[in-house]
Amino acid sequence: MVEDRTSGPLAGLRVVELAGMGPGPFAAMLLADLGADVVRVDRPSGSGGTVIPPELDALRRGRSSVVLDLRRPEGARAVLDMVAGADVLIEGNRPGVAERLGLGPEQCWMRNPRLVYARMTGWGQDGPLAASAGHDITYLAVTGALHAMGRAGERPAVPLNLVGDFGGGSLYLVLGILSALYETARSGLGQVVDAAIVDGAASLTTVLHAMMAAGMWHDKRGVNMLDTGMPWYDVYETADGRHMAVGAIEPKFYEELMTLLGLDPGEERRKDPAEWPVLREEIAAVFRSRPRDDWAKVFEGADACVAPVLSLLEARDHPQLASRQTFVEVGGIRQPAPAPRFSRTPAPVPAAPPAPGADTRRVLTEYRVAGVDTLLASVVAVQA
DSSP states (O other): OOOOOOOSTTTTOEEEEEOOSTHHHHHHHHHHHTTOEEEEEEOTTSOTTOOSOGGGOGGGTTSEEEEEOTTSHHHHHHHHHHHTTOSEEEEOOOTTHHHHTTOSHHHHHTTOTTOEEEEEESSOSSSTTTTSOOOHHHHHHHHTTTTTSSOTTSOOOOOTTIIIIIIIIIHHHHHHHHHHHHHHHHHSOOOEEEEEHHHHHHHHTHHHHHHHHTTOOOSSTTSSTTTTOSTTEEEEEOTTSOEEEEEOOSHHHHHHHHHHHTSOOOHHHHHOGGGHHHHHHHHHHHHTTSOHHHHHHHHTTOTTOEEEOOOHHHHTTOHHHHHTTOEEEETTEEEEOOSSOOSSSOOOOOOOOOOTTTTHHHHHHHTTOTTHHHHHHTTSEEOO
């Protein structure tokens, strides 16, 4: 059973999440992290499309789980009963699927006109690709974001699924949900939040379009200020095969970088692009002379904007992150803590991911779903 959600800035918010993959569950996790009471409606298989075992799936943390067979009319009606007492519904199916299940926006609003109906897709609810399959990498490809990532003369660098699914998808879905709730508080009416990864990922490139308009960015990879085009914004290998990240953009930071490397900090070379290839090799040669952790000590506390490139496991124990408890243990697994922080309504400690259907009877009863015993007996609903 999920702990009482009485803390966090979203305490009291009730969210129904139709199980899906990636950005939808991450958005639901963020809401739960901040105190919302989130109920995940899992499929009878319990997978929700993910390959991670449920007990290890951190994206499931902090919420309750019910199992309902939405392919059967009784299961869809149970969700409508839940919607009647909810503030938000999250779904991530292809356009039209929820409507065919009897769970589209109009059908839900008949039970609760204040409901914020949040839809998470890659291509959006309309357009020529709306019904097509896709994944993070394909959504990034058409926005120009993928083209911009990587080194000159090399293939685009794949940024995991952080920029598309979670940056352009989940975060914009949460922004849309909270914005719609703010408007609902004034109008008394719900609305659809159409969060598309292509829209969010394109939005994230706004500064690049602004810089292109100002003549400060070229529509090429690896020749710009933030894409390794400049020697003082790059990643350098160390003597032990690990790396240091350098982001000394401002002149004063560049001067400190070069001084600590024992190189000439002269501004003339920094301003002359013809000097950059030689400058890059000089910086690279110095970094290759010592192990990563030695360099980390050299630059610790300095205003050179230099840091060691840590692995996912190493990051958990970095002094800055450890002091802020950026990683916490949930269900025996160390994982990122809720973010951001709040001074007066701190987020609760996340509860471990529930087993699919662990809370079915309790939640259906609390939401006053009709015929709970019949649903369980007919296996439309499943209690783990």
